[in-house]
Amino acid sequence: MSATWREGAVPDLPRPRGLRDWLRVARRGGGAVLVLLLGVALILPLRGVERLVHGRRRPWTGPHVQAVCRLVLICIGLPWRREGQPLRGPGAVVANHSSWLDILVLNAAQPVFFVSKAEVASWPGINILTRVTDTHFVARDPRLARAQAEEFAARLRAGHRLLFFPEGTSSDGRRLLHFKPTLFQGFLADDLPEGLAIQPVSAVYDAPPDSDPRFYGWWADMELGPHLLAVLATRRHGRVRVRLHPPVSVAGHDRKSLSAACHSAIGSDFGAPLPPA
DSSP states (O other): OOOOOOOSOOOOOOOOOHHHHHHHHHHHHHHHHHHHHHHHHHHHHHHHHHHHHHTTOOTTHHHHHHHHHHHHHHHHTOOEEEESOOOOSSEEEEEOOOOTHHHHHHHHHSOOEEEEEGGGGGSTTHHHHHHHTTOEEEOOOGGGHHHHHHHHHHHHHTTOOEEEOTTSSOOOSSSOOOOOGGGGGGGGOTTSOTTOEEEEEEEEEEOOTTSOTTTTOOOTTOOHHHHHHHHHHOSSOOEEEEEEOOOEEOTTOOHHHHHHHHHHHHHTTSSSOOOOO
16 A cells, blocks of 8 residues: 555544534444444354355355444434445455545445455554454565465455455545556456456545535544544534446456556546546
């Protein structure tokens, strides 16, 4: 992954003011935490039984995480809708990256397993969630490249819908950054399932009324705590639209053309997109 995107001035986040704002934070945040704790507690025995019955496949815990994320969004009060149909058959998902909210929104739209840099596995608190949701970690170590490629292929063969952020960083949610074609090389290996396809997905955030258009964006050196408080305290939320574009078949592509096709599809939701790198 690249360094964090830092273009443009970070907006001043509104802070909770008065008793009503703090009560809203407590109600929304408390409900979300309770749902997450119950979700984690239930997924552990569920996965144990699932492993015995289905091996590496995840026909139960994937929808379980999807339901948990939908409930958390209800607790937060953030409206969302999905357009399009999930990919059928073997494949993966690529999406734009705007915010920590993407984890909830994209999982609510369809069961997915995120691909993340290995450093995230050591982040306190986050490491628990990434482990129980079966996040696929990637280390930037050439010595591990072959083993990581084999694990990637095994998960695709098991039917896991892996989700990548090809921008390599989050933005302010108002634009689509360059894609990194090297991230698409893993889809071109010979031992991957036949008929493999990639589904481009757009997550487009509309800010709350009278708020900065970049309200939901989380980028540069923004701290999670203040941004989380701003989201929980806002009186009236905006909305999120998740658009599932038609899948792009891997056959006949190299990594650059595959990256360009996915970038073009997602970029259609962001006005005039930047050209692929």
